[in-house]
């Protein structure tokens with residue numbers, strides 16, 4: 001390309017202690033182009049972009065902006081050169097309002113005081129860019145993860161950058177919101193903004209990208225056009241091809257003729273004011289029940305109530321015939337429930353604690369003998385599960401927060417494998433997980449149901465819901481809008497149920 005790049009990371013390298021994470025990688029961002037970074041969980045994508053964002057300093061190579069070598073000692077320095085970043089792990093302050101978060105570090109002032117009305121107006125303008133119509137005085141901590149992601153995007157957009165880095169911005173978004181983001185990206189591109197885009201949703205690459213840089217184990221593998229077929233991209237990324245992306249084997253354990261598998265989970269008339277109402281369903285041994293719906297339909301709230309993470313107003317949750325007390329996580333764990341929450345950072349993991357401790361969290365108390373925690377046993381179980389899930393880490397004593405995003409997700413899952421949970425409540429279980437590791441998680445779901453377990457899976461990824469569920473419930477506005485068998489379910493059928501009201505209003 002004859003055009004000069006806006007920014008180039010040239011032959012950069014990065015090590016953390018003894019571990020080399022990035023080795024001799026070169027990538028450029030051009031005006032009006034979207035450069036895609038592709039690689040498995042832990043391949044080094046986030047580490048690479050953090051060198052462009054002023055978060056990390058490269059140990060080797062150099063950073064070139066507009067043809068000049070620069071150093072980016074802080075995120076502020078990167079922003080001053082017009083580089084804005086939407087990070088994979090959200091950097092919002094939950095106790096502050098949306099407006100304060102969007103304008104953090106750039107508060108408008110008047111007579112030496114924060115100008116509250118200017119603050120609100122600018123935040124509102126930023127949110128309207130991505131079509132988010134929400135009270136900017138709302139505390140960020142009250143928002144679900146999808147809306148938090150949109151706030152993070154609005155924050156980066158409000159900087160008016162020339163270079164925008166987007167690290168898995170769509171992981172927490174549904175198709176509808178993803179489309180709004182892509183419309184914004186198309187507009188930015190036409191105005192000459194250069195972008196660096198990361199996503200594990202391969203279908204998005206051809207849709208928004210121009211060129212793809214593939215990384216494997218921190219090394220440059222190839223640069224190919226974004227129109228490259230998905231199976232070829234997968235091959236470049238993981239070094240082999242993946243035949244079946246959704247390997248659902250119907251899990252029902254062998255049944256004597258004419259009998260039904262045992263009912264494992266029964267939810268009856270469950271209601272929680274303002275969140276969901278009168279929800280009833282059952283899940284049998286061997287079954288994966290998918291729950292689809294739009295963001296805000298009440299899916300996460302429902303799952304949290306069943307898992308004992310939140311209280312509810314009325315109704316009952318029964319596991320193998322025994323009613324569970326409300327809002328009691330320990331009782332739920334005892335009954336065999338494992339809960340993979342949608343927000344791994346806020347609710348799933350203790351990021352400062354080790355991988356070992358995080359994996360053992362649900363089990364250490366119950367495996368104690370004579371009142372003594374069984375640390376050695378726990379450690380070997382954790383090691384075995386980490387190997388099985390191929391959690392990419394340096395050692396098991398490393399802080400879970402230092403794992404790549406997808407590997408953190410596997411750690412949340414691993415906890416319940418160790419706990420031998422037989423009723424798994426999965427909320428967006430493969431968010432941020434690469435194609436290869438997704439298949440590994442699906443195989444685990446198959447193994448759990450084949451052994452007589454039951455799974456409830458909330459997912460915004462329709463192909464995943466359709467590919468892995470035996471039966472699908474669709475929620476809309478806190479209520480059950482319908483139920484589809486695997487045979488009846490299509491993207492259209494699910495979306496019609498999920499969005500009927502929206503269509504009627506339009």
Ligand SMILES: Nc1ncnc2c1ncn2[C@@H]1O[C@H](COP(=O)(O)OP(=O)(O)OP(=O)(O)O)[C@@H](O)[C@H]1O
Nearest residue numbers: 016021041042043044045046047402403404405406
């Ligand atoms: N601060 C750190 N200290 C030690 N190791 C780190 C640190 N940050 C990242 N790593 C390691 O660097 C490797 C690459 O991580 P990175 O987050 O860049 O991966 P990624 O490609 O973004 O993966 P994902 O798709 O899961 O987000 C991982 O093995 C991770 O454990």
Ligand SMILES: [Mg+2]
Nearest residue numbers: 045046088405
């Ligand atoms: Mg990452």
